[in-house]
Every structure is written in C-alpha cells, then in structure tokens.
Amino acid sequence: MQKSVTCSVQSKISCIFGTQVIEIPSKKRFGQNYKIVATKQISKQALASDVKFATVTEKIDGTCCCVKKYQGQICLWARFDRKPSKSAEKRFKKFQNQHREWINNGKQGEEPRFKWNYPDDMKVVPQNWVPADGVERTGVGLVPDANGHIPGWVPISSDPRQYCWHHCVVVAGDSILVLLRNNGGLKITTVHMSELEGKTLELIGTHVNGNPYGLGSKQSPFHILVEHGQILVNNPPVIDYDDIKDWLNDKAPIEGIVWHCEDGNMFKIHRHHLGLEWPCDVTTPLLCQMPVTIEIEDSVMIQQSPLINKLFESETVFFKSLKDVLS
Structure with a gap:
C-alpha cells in the first residue's frame, strides 16, 4: 500500500535510475551538446532508500518556491540559484568535457577533478539570498552542486517586478x-502561509516555463501554486525502465514522476531521461484532463486581489479542466 509521505524540494532531485551522458545535443537545455539519459539499472541510492515503498507523485513543470520566514514574517520565496562567474563557468565546462571523456574512455588514468574558489568563483547574489537546506558546506564556504550551481532562495518582496507572477x-x-490541491478531486483554494511553513511548491501558469499546461492567456494570465507531493499518481508503474517508459508514453501525459521516500530522500524520472518529448504535442497534460472546483473562504473573497476577483467574475465554481479557468 502506498504511504502518504511527501518531502520538500530544496535541491536537484536525483534520477531513480543510473544515468549516462551521450554526445547528442540536448532538447531540454539550449546550447548543451550532450544529453543525460537513464540506464536500466535502479540507482544504489534509491534502493538504499527503499524507493519501492515510496509515495509516488506527478512531477509538475513550473518554477520552485518555498514558504519560510524573512525578518520574522512568514512569506513566499522564489528559487534563485547562485551560479558561477563567466570565467569560472568556462573552467567548469572544460572540466565537465574532460570528465565525460574520462568516463567514455573507460575511466582510464586519474579522474579529473575541479576545485571551486568560493565565493570568488560565484556571481553576486541579492543581499537577502539564502542557500537551500542541505547545501554542502566546507570550512571555506558553500559547495556548488554537480551543475555548478548553489540552490537557494530570495523573498519575492526583494524584486516585485521580477516576481510579479x-x-x-x-x-x-x-x-x-x-x-491547486487534490483532495478527492482538483480544487482551487486558499491556504494560510502559516500552514505551509517549510513546504515547497511549484508555481505554474501563463508566464512560467513556456506554460506547458496551457493556462490562461496573454489577455487574462492565470498562475497558481501546487504543493510538492500533492498530485498523487494512482496505480503507478513498477520501477522498471521499460514499464515506466511505456506507461508515460501510452497512459500518462505528465512531465515525470517523483518518488518520496520515508527517509526524506526523493528520486525522479523525467520524460527526457527516457527519450520522450515534453510537453506532449498531441495529448493534453494529465493535470488538465481532470475537472476542477473553486473553494475559497468568504473572508478571502472580499480581499483586493486581481486573481480572486477574476476567479469569481464568471460566478462559475466548476470547470471541466484547469485550462478552462480564466481562458
């Protein structure tokens, strides 16, 4: 029986399978001349976390946010990764190429290594930037991840124009x-931030990540938050490369799957890991194939909020699809 254990997303989630690099231009990342694809072997880390007993949820395609305190007040934070400077990025890309060649040549000779000079190798970040939970630290500072980034957050109040959505x-x-919550069906609702402290969420909508869900329009943009782990996968496939690929290809037009383990670790599979396209050109995303209702407290309805006002202009509380809201 699937256990309802979900975790917050503070950093990049590892693939549930082992991965390998192939020298083919990536369709996901412009300018990247290689792709990272899944092997058919479940990763040792996933097995050690008893991933077969994990809670299985839909991977939502948006931008990551979190709820935490800033200057004593609880607020919404936007994802802001600290990235390397131009000179450091050039050195790091050279190292990545050398490391891939070392792997492709059967790991012959000494493994190439890279040493970061923190903070000089990193770009300047806003003063109120904080690193994400779990970022590795040494005696000299923070350690960038495998992509050369240091995951972190900034309060959205730091730049109202940039974070207008x-x-x-x-x-x-x-x-x-x-x-947007999934409680016996999709519901658009409101939640006090105090109930979400420490949680991470995904912002989706018209002006986020190319809007793969087709929400709103330029004239009437629509954005909404989805708490990570909220959209459970019913009858998920067994953890097998071919079974998952067939399931995603034939039955589930979603970006991917996230497994939430009881020990707090998470693992994912993205369609691109399996050579599948996202967004799906032919099929409507699964999230938009379900009806959705609006359930907002009367006390919130009277607030001066453009989104709340728009939601109630039509006096409709039931929609056949999320795409129909503010369409």
Whole structure:
C-alpha cells in the first residue's frame, strides 16, 4: 500500500535510475551538446532508500518556491540559484568535457577533478539570498552542486517586478496563498502561509516555463501554486525502465514522476531521461484532463486581489479542466 509521505524540494532531485551522458545535443537545455539519459539499472541510492515503498507523485513543470520566514514574517520565496562567474563557468565546462571523456574512455588514468574558489568563483547574489537546506558546506564556504550551481532562495518582496507572477498568488496582506490541491478531486483554494511553513511548491501558469499546461492567456494570465507531493499518481508503474517508459508514453501525459521516500530522500524520472518529448504535442497534460472546483473562504473573497476577483467574475465554481479557468 502506498504511504502518504511527501518531502520538500530544496535541491536537484536525483534520477531513480543510473544515468549516462551521450554526445547528442540536448532538447531540454539550449546550447548543451550532450544529453543525460537513464540506464536500466535502479540507482544504489534509491534502493538504499527503499524507493519501492515510496509515495509516488506527478512531477509538475513550473518554477520552485518555498514558504519560510524573512525578518520574522512568514512569506513566499522564489528559487534563485547562485551560479558561477563567466570565467569560472568556462573552467567548469572544460572540466565537465574532460570528465565525460574520462568516463567514455573507460575511466582510464586519474579522474579529473575541479576545485571551486568560493565565493570568488560565484556571481553576486541579492543581499537577502539564502542557500537551500542541505547545501554542502566546507570550512571555506558553500559547495556548488554537480551543475555548478548553489540552490537557494530570495523573498519575492526583494524584486516585485521580477516576481510579479509570484505576487499574483499571494492575497490578504501577504498572508494567504492561492493553491491547486487534490483532495478527492482538483480544487482551487486558499491556504494560510502559516500552514505551509517549510513546504515547497511549484508555481505554474501563463508566464512560467513556456506554460506547458496551457493556462490562461496573454489577455487574462492565470498562475497558481501546487504543493510538492500533492498530485498523487494512482496505480503507478513498477520501477522498471521499460514499464515506466511505456506507461508515460501510452497512459500518462505528465512531465515525470517523483518518488518520496520515508527517509526524506526523493528520486525522479523525467520524460527526457527516457527519450520522450515534453510537453506532449498531441495529448493534453494529465493535470488538465481532470475537472476542477473553486473553494475559497468568504473572508478571502472580499480581499483586493486581481486573481480572486477574476476567479469569481464568471460566478462559475466548476470547470471541466484547469485550462478552462480564466481562458
């Protein structure tokens, strides 16, 4: 029986399978001349975390956010990774090429290594930037991840213009968030931030990541938050490369799957790991194939919020699809 254990997303999630690099231009990352694909072997880390007993959820395609305190007040934070400077990035890419060649040549000779000079190798970040939980630290500072980034957060109040779409989902004096939840069906509702402290969420909508779910329009943009782990996968495939690929290809037009383990570790599979396209050109995303209702407290409805006002302009509380909301 699937256990309802879900975790917050603080850093990049590892693939549930082993991975390998192939020298083919990536369709996911522009300018990247290689692809990272899954092997058919479940990773040792996933097995050690008893991934077969994990909670299985849909991977949502948006931008990551979290709820935590800033200057004593709980607020919404946007993902902001600290990236290397131009000179450091050039050195790091050279190292990555050397490391791939070392792997492709059967790991002959000494393994290439890279040493970061923190913080000089990294770009300047906003003063209120904080590293994500779990970022590795040494005696000299923070350690970038395998991509050369240091995952982190900034409060959306730090740049209201840049984070204007984040601000759209915050109402009632910055204390309530507009969320999409899956409680016996999809529901657009509101939740006090105090109930979400320490949680991570995904912001999806018209102006996020190319809008793979087709929400809203340029004239009437629509953005909403989805708490990580909220959209459970019913009857998930067994953890087998071919079974998962067939399931995603034939039955589940979703970006991927995330496994939430009881020990707090998470593992994922993305369609691109399996050579599958995303977004799906032919099929409507699964998230938009389900009906959705609006359930918002009366006390919130009277707040001066453009999103809340728009949701109730039509006086409709039931929609056949998320795509029909503010369409």
